[in-house]
Amino acid sequence: MNITLLKQLNGKLKAFAIVLLLGATTLACQENKELKEETNTVEASATEATAVVDKRPAxxxxxxxxxxxxxxxxxxxxxxxxxxxxxxxxxxxxxCKGKGTFRNMTLARAIEDYDRYNCQTCAKDLDFIYDEDAVRMETGLGQQ
Ligand SMILES: [Zn+2]
Known part of the structure; x- marks a missing residue:
């Protein structure tokens, strides 16, 4: 085999390899970018979901x-x-106006049947209802 031909072939192979490598890198970059964008979309919809459904358990x-x-x-x-x-x-x-239905009921029913917590704006002083450590007089229940 002619040595010059081998050298030329080597040169061409090298160039080919470089083109391949460049192509692969570019592709990899694009894939990464797409992946990142996808992740962003998923995160965005997750945030949206929690913003809409933030109802606490009973x-x-x-x-x-x-x-x-x-x-x-x-x-x-x-x-x-x-x-x-x-x-x-x-x-x-x-x-709530335009987003839901107003209902009037007893406090006991709101908590027991509707799993409600006290509003922190108008019923903050009722926090103790849910506070397991709140001091309660043992004979307090049922007394005026
Ligand atoms: Zn309120």
Whole structure:
């Protein structure tokens, strides 16, 4: 075999290899970019999902003092609301307008049947209902 031909062939092979390598790198870059974009889309929709459905599970612990059980409260019935309101004009409750149904019921029913928590805007002082460590007089229940 002619040595010059072998050298030429080698040169061509090298060039070919370089082109292949470049092509592969470019492809890899593109793939990475596409992958990144896809991940971004997934993250975005995940955030959207949590923004829409942020309803908490039913309260695990609550004690409704007997004298408060018949107190009237308001709730917004939709897919996301998980609180009750003691004020019918609470700004959080008013946001329900056009998005859900207003309902008026007893405090006991709102918690037991509708799994509601106290609104932090108008019913913050009812936090103790869900506080397992709150100090309660043992004879307090049912007494005025
Ligand atoms: Zn409220």
């Amino acid at each position: 309260p695990e612990f609550f004690v409704v003092p007997a004298e408060m059980a018949q107190k009237r409260v308001w709730i917004c019935e939709n897919n996301t609301a998980d609180i009750f309101h003691v004020k019918h004009d609470c700004p959080v409750l008013i946001e």
